[in-house]
Amino acid sequence: MSGHRLLAAAIAAILAAIATPPLARATDGYNLTGLRVEDGASWHASNPFFVRWDPNPQGSESVVHWFVRAADGRPLGSPILGEDPKNYGGTKVQVPAVPGVYVFEANDWGTPTVGPLATVPLYFDNARPGPVSIEAPAWVAPGTAIPIRLSAPAGPLPISGIHGYALSIDQAAAGSPCVAPDRCATAEIDLPGGIEDDATTLRAPPEGVAYIHAGAVSMSGMRSTTATRSIGVDGTPPQVRLEGAPADWSDGPVRLTYRQDEVRVEQASLRGTDTDFRVSGSARFAGDRALNLRLDGAVSLQLLSGFVPQLEAGGRAQINAAVAGTLSTPRVNGKAHIDGASFRYGDFPAGLSNLAGDFNFDAARMAFENVVAESGGGHLTLGGAVSYGEGPLNYTLNVRSDQVRIRYPVGMSWLVAGTLRLSGNAQAATLSGRIVVDRLLMAEGFDLAGFMVSSKEPLSGPRST
Numbered sequence: 001m002s003g004h005r006l007l008a009a010a011i012a013a014i015l016a017a018i019a020t021p022p023l024a025r026a027t028d029g030y031n032l033t034g035l036r037v038e039d040g041a042s043w044h045a046s047n048p049f050f051v052r053w054d055p056n057p058q059g060s061e062s063v064v065h066w067f068v069r070a071a072d073g074r075p076l077g078s079p080i081l082g083e084d085p086k087n088y089g090g091t092k093v094q095v096p097a098v099p100g101v102y103v104f105e106a107n108d109w110g111t112p113t114v115g116p117l118a119t120v121p122l123y124f125d126n127a128r129p130g131p132v133s134i135e136a137p138a139w140v141a142p143g144t145a146i147p148i149r150l151s152a153p154a155g156p157l158p159i160s161g162i163h164g165y166a167l168s169i170d171q172a173a174a175g176s177p178c179v180a181p182d183r184c185a186t187a188e189i190d191l192p193g194g195i196e197d198d199a200t201t202l203r204a205p206p207e208g209v210a211y212i213h214a215g216a217v218s219m220s221g222m223r224s225t226t227a228t229r230s231i232g233v234d235g236t237p238p239q240v241r242l243e244g245a246p247a248d249w250s251d252g253p254v255r256l257t258y259r260q261d262e263v264r265v266e267q268a269s270l271r272g273t274d275t276d277f278r279v280s281g282s283a284r285f286a287g288d289r290a291l292n293l294r295l296d297g298a299v300s301l302q303l304l305s306g307f308v309p310q311l312e313a314g315g316r317a318q319i320n321a322a323v324a325g326t327l328s329t330p331r332v333n334g335k336a337h338i339d340g341a342s343f344r345y346g347d348f349p350a351g352l353s354n355l356a357g358d359f360n361f362d363a364a365r366m367a368f369e370n371v372v373a374e375s376g377g378g379h380l381t382l383g384g385a386v387s388y389g390e391g392p393l394n395y396t397l398n399v400r401s402d403q404v405r406i407r408y409p410v411g412m413s414w415l416v417a418g419t420l421r422l423s424g425n426a427q428a429a430t431l432s433g434r435i436v437v438d439r440l441l442m443a444e445g446f447d448l449a450g451f452m453v454s455s456k457e458p459l460s461g462p463r464s465t
Contacts, residue, residue: 029060030115032108043123043160043220045183048094051104051120055089062115066106068093071121083109099125099159128182129162129216130154134229136212138257138266142233145201146212152195153216153224160219162195167214169202176226177213183221207233209259232259261286265293274300274316283327291330293323301341315341315355331363338371351375357382364388378404378417396423399433 034054056062064087068080076096084091095102102122108115130153140146150165166177167190178184191197195216204210210233215223255266261284268279277297284290301313321334336359344351357371369383384397399420420433 029056029062029110030108030113032064032106032115032118035104035106035118035120037104037120037122041121041123043125043218045126045220045222047097047124047126048092049104049122049124050090050092051106051122052090053106053118055087056108060087060110062108062110063087064106065109066091066093066104068095068122069103069105071101071103093122095122095124097126099127123160123220125158125160125218125220126222127158127218128222129158129218129224130156131224132165132214132216132227134212134214134227136229136231139232139234140204142204142206144204146204146231147201148199148212148214150191150198150214150216150227152198157195158218158220158222163217163219163221164189164192164194164197165214165216166190166223167200167202167212169205169210169212171205171208171210173211173228173230175211175213175228177215178217178223182223184215184217184223185221189217204231204233209233230259232257269297272300274298274302277319281323285327289327291323291325291327295319295321295323295334301338301343310346312344312351313341314343315339317341317359321361325363333362335360352380375401375404378402380404392425394423394425395429396421 032053034052036052038050038052051066053064056064064084066082066084068076070076080093080095082091082093093104102124104120104122105117106119107117132153133151135149135151136146146169148167150167153162166184166188168175168177177190178188186192191200202212210231212229212231214227215225217223254268254270256268257264257266262282263285264282265280270277270279275298277295277299279293279295281291281293283293297319298316299319301315301317304313305311315338318337318339319334321332321336323330323332325331337357338359339356341355342351342353343355352373352375355371355373357368359366359368359371361367365385365387367385371382373380373382378401381400382397384395386395387393399422401417401419403417418433418435420431420435422429422431424430
């Protein structure tokens, strides 16, 4: 049994214990009759209570004495008691400002008799329910029914329970579902069926931006803080078409919401050759121009050819990245895992195949180590870092190989092993290390003298841009 049901059962047991059979509406100076609470035996949001009873007959010497206690037996601090010597037939009592069930007890005191006790419960709850959240479409057409679902109030429920929910829709961002700031009248409760009566529809207003306001209301009328959700109301749904895109470029609708200079990616799952990734988040084009995007999934490494024209890349990378910052200074943080990739640059004498490893990057630096690859029939281990922050680009690449065959120039084959370190920037780089040549083969007729002369010229390779 849940905590809320246990609480309800406990209250019911208390009420059953304090209930008394209804007394006749006649008083005789001994039996107190007509004991009642103004506004009925219901939950009150304020702790003053007005209690009435049938007055004693004229000439009676009996005096009504009364006492207030907590239904669960907890002490109240200062005693709450009194008497009615003027025979007014009622009194005002104020229970402690602690939600709970209290009991008003009264009886007639005569000479020398004391009449039986009459009791009536006092229900007090001024606690506000926790906030709710609103689920509704981001866009609707004018005049259509808007399906709305509300969450249960967050946090512990008030002792009185939930009467229902109050809702309203207008074009005021600071609107409210009820007139009072902290409570609702019974007539203002649109869903009065309790905590599970949480779904309804509202009619969409004219075109523009509309706001749905909602709050949970307790049995005493106290309500939660106002939850507000904005929706776009437009008569014509936007249609976007990409010219030249393949039929299967996405595995579902791409949903973008543009409102008040902000684009929000509601749903975008893109597909292609070796590519299947999801984009989510938002980008703001005014004010702070903030970015809050995520990219998760597989991306084809062939896309690198668009940035490095002579680079031939194959395979794909599994990317998990977040883009923060602003449109002018984006900050990218994340990780890319590559497995089974291949790279070849122009007429460079050696390429890489079966490259695998992890690349970690943030707003200023990308680092990698223990990345393995194959080249020229041997194995390579790579590590290093690229710094691309606010200063100039700098890089360091370390390569270690047990044995690699390099065919350069045409007619010559090298079988080498060793370690190399390449460090520099976009303007210049330094290559250092140690290489062991295990074997050197030259084809018949190879012009060794011509090669020695040409070797004084720099070897062409990829340029940093």
